[in-house]
Amino acid sequence: TLPPDPETVAEPDPLTDAAGTDVRAAGAVAAARPGPALDVRAVTRRFGDRTLLGGLAFSRTHAGVIGITGSNGSGKTTLLRMCAQLCAADTGTIEVCGIDLDGGDAPAARALVGFAPHEVLAWHAHSVRANLRQALRLAGTSRSAAAERAEAALISWGLLTLAELPVGRLSRGQAQRYALARADLLSPPVLLLDEPTVGLDDEARVALDRAIAVWKADRIVVVASHERAWLAECADQVVAVTG
Template sequence: MDIVIAARDLRVRSGDRTLVGPVSFELAHGSTTGLCGPSGAGKSTVLRALVDLLPHGLTRGGELHVLGRLVRYGKGDAELRAKVVLVPQTPVVFGGSVLDNAVFGLRHVVRASRATLRERAEAALREAGLWQEVRDRLDSPAGNLSAGQRQRLCLARAIALEPAALLLDEPTSALDERSRDTVEESVAALRGRRAVLLVSHDPAQVDRLCDTTVNLDQSPAMAADVAVV
């Protein structure tokens, strides 16, 4: 399989102090990898490090290659960032319609007609498993969707960018059992299409969805007064 992301001795630092890592892993096209570890080990922080979204004062060390290209911290270009997309734990739904939300990120990276954007949105909503539920209300407010639908809308918004890799941060942690199962079905359907890195606190979910796991241990150098998620 083609390697989409290769991390070597990835670390997250605050000044000279290492807060998370080192951790090394590869994400292959079409595979789903679980990022596991105890609470506070820095799983979500690793995801943010991969897309240069670390909080102020933290930096990434080690080597990161995306699609064979070395990505220096703070130097990634917009095209490359669109290839690795983070879907956060709490679904962010913007004001506007379902369609507006589905193409929100896409509008910023491509110049296309409304018809083309709508086609890309439909394809993404289908891949996210949401199309059948929203096809008749694309112009309705996205804020009217249920929690599970909002999570899948955020997934569709990421898929619309046609990324090589998706980083999913606890995508079902705030959902009821029925909504969780629906989102899991959408994530499972990504196998063979995208490289997926999944953070989950649920070992059973990792077993259901992931081909391999990467274990992130609590760093012994982490100070008790530093919060890492």
């Protein structure tokens, strides 16, 4: 569920965001900037009679790129959604930077994860700039700082000329660039990218490759993609999801 319309929200509540996250706890964790770490232990997710992920387990305790491969419907997106706390594992556990996502400190982990989903989540009637600013404000960023960070993201991802265009009118490639910019707004130690190359033109793909090369120096970047050859080039670790 999306938070309130960005045109109607004033300064964010100093204690909680629209999802009910206590930003005091999230801010404290973010300020501490723990080293990147991701630990997935024997996770499964059931959809009716079907079980996905089959007790998948992997971990990484230092920066780098984890490539997630698998056929359509095998559970790649489900895995990323679980790491982003958008759905829960039916069995097993996931820890982000030492925080158990099933534990009492789980809300604080949201400040440590950036997610660029395949299906872009945004206020589609409102501009790219407004969406980026509001994402920052709901994370507890002041109005002035949100404006500054949003402008930097627009420039970095080649979105400045599209800044006043409603997100719903973006092309697939443009929307993907917006999603990547939004995921990186808070410079989280763990980034989750779901099929990030889909719809990108050559220029945008070069920008993505450069960004991943920078991110992997001090963060964990989890990339789910059907492009195995590309993953083999950019990933330090590859995890196969078989469904």
